[in-house]
Amino acid sequence: MAKITDAVDPGNAGGSVLIPEIPTLPNRPVTFHCDKCGEVFTEREARRQHVFDHHPFKRPQLLVGSRMVKERGEVMASQFLPADWIIQQAERIVIDQQDVSSQEACRRLSKIISGFHEVTLTSADYSVTYQIEFDIPTEAQLLAVEKAFNMLIVNQPLESERIAQFITVAKREDGGRYYIEGISDFLYGVLAKDQRGGTSLNRDDYTAKFHAAREALHFMDRPLANLIKALVNFNDNAFSEAEILAPGGQVAITCRILNGLRSGKHCPPLETRTASGHNLPVDTLTAEIMRFCSLPLAEQQEQLPQLAHLASKSLTTEHDRVKIQALAMNTCWEAGDHEPAVSWARMLRHSPLFETLANRIIEDVEND
Known part of the structure; x- marks a missing residue:
């Protein structure tokens, strides 16, 4: 029986086959082209930097009341004026599958009071869809x-x-x-x-x-809602954000004092006792810290052992403990009790919030 390979002509008796001559071309420099404008670069990094500087990625954004709107799960429980809605970097705007202009979009969003609605913003580089629930009470x-x-x-x-x-x-x-x-x-x-x-x-x-x-x-944006948000920020030691939301009363006084200590400055206590200014129930530690900050220096000195005792309790949160330590340090320093002030400062010398003032107090005493 004949083998399949018997029909194959090996040509040249199975020898080598001549390769046609390949013309040589001169070496050409490698170049990199910008896809946006066509500019040519000799280095890849130069093109990357060019794109970064001259063709930045434009991602559309939707803001309301100067705050970013979340893409998913956003709930609007308060009504805003058309001027409060801001659309950035969008070449096309679609609300509930209908194309609208930027002005019309802001006007329409300001009038919606209920239901789930979809807003899609598209730029030359990107498209983002916001799914927003409107539940705005009267x-x-x-x-x-x-x-x-x-x-x-x-x-x-x-x-x-x-x-x-x-x-x-x-x-x-x-x-x-x-x-x-x-x-x-x-x-x-x-x-x-x-x-x-x-x-x-x-x-x-x-x-x-x-x-x-x-x-x-x-x-x-209601006084009660803002006070609650301020107190949550205060618990998180976000003093500036808390003071913006509650610019009056004990919350603001306490935040101003702690913000001053955070910036590395001593804060003289108030000359007279200040009333609370709100009727919202708060936790015991927050109440004690705010009450302490509303007292003049002589009363702070009297109340300091009680406050210090709270700092030593195992149930005291780290956020509250560091606030208490900073206030104790400041009270001792303002009263001229530098030795206990240094003891409190040593507890705070590695605190991200109060290390500047703590280290300054330690250095001032050591250099005397």
């Missing part, structure tokens, strides 16, 4: 929530059952859902942090409750 509904809060929470012992009662009464108005959630989450967070009022929450749950409250009230 002024009457907001006032009803605040009335229930004043009736059931203000000047009353804070307990789980009372918070549940507030939620029940406030929900009868069928509005202000996120207002109610933000207030109640904050109040439950206070109970969790103090472990009182019949709470079933663990102590560590207070942080999640506080942050949930701030998120629910994110776009709500």
Whole structure:
């Protein structure tokens, strides 16, 4: 039987095959072209820097009230004027599958009060879609929530059952859902942090409750909502943000003092005692810190052992402990008690918040 290979002509008796002559070309320099404008570069890095400087990536953005809108899960619980809505870097705008101009988009967004809506912004480089839920209560509904809060929470012992009662009464108005959630989450967070009022929450749950409250009230511009957000920021040691939201009363005084200490400056205590200025229930540590900051120097000296005792307790959070240490350091220094001031300063010499002032106090005493 013939083999398949028998039909193959090896040609040249299986020898080598001549390769046609390949013409040689002169070496040409390697170049890199910009896809945007066509400019030619001799180095890849030069092209990269050119694109970075002259053709920056343009990502569309949607802002309201100077704050970024989240792409997913954003809830608008407060109405804004057309001028408060800002669209950046968008060449095409689509709201609920309808093309609109930038001016029309801002006008339309300012009028929506309920439902889920989709906003797509497109630039030459990128497209981003925002999915926004609008749940904007009427002024009457907001006032009803605040009335229930004043009736059931203000000047009353804070307990789980009372918070549940507030939620029940406030929900009868069928509005202000996120207002109610933000207030109640904050109040439950206070109970969790103090472990009182019949709470079933663990102590560590207070942080999640506080942050949930701030998120629910994110776009709500009401005095009560702003005070809650300010107190959450204060608990997180974000003093500047807290003072902006609550520019009056004990919250603002305390934030100004702690911000001064953070910037490395001594802060003389107030000359006279200052009243609270708010009726919102707060946790014990926050109340003690704000009360201490509202006292004149002589009273601060009297109250310092009590405040120092709180700093030594195992249940005191690290955020609160560092605030107490900074206030104790400042009080001792202002009173001329430099030795205890240095002892407090040594606890803060590696603190990201107060290390500047702590190290300055240590150096001043050591160099005397």
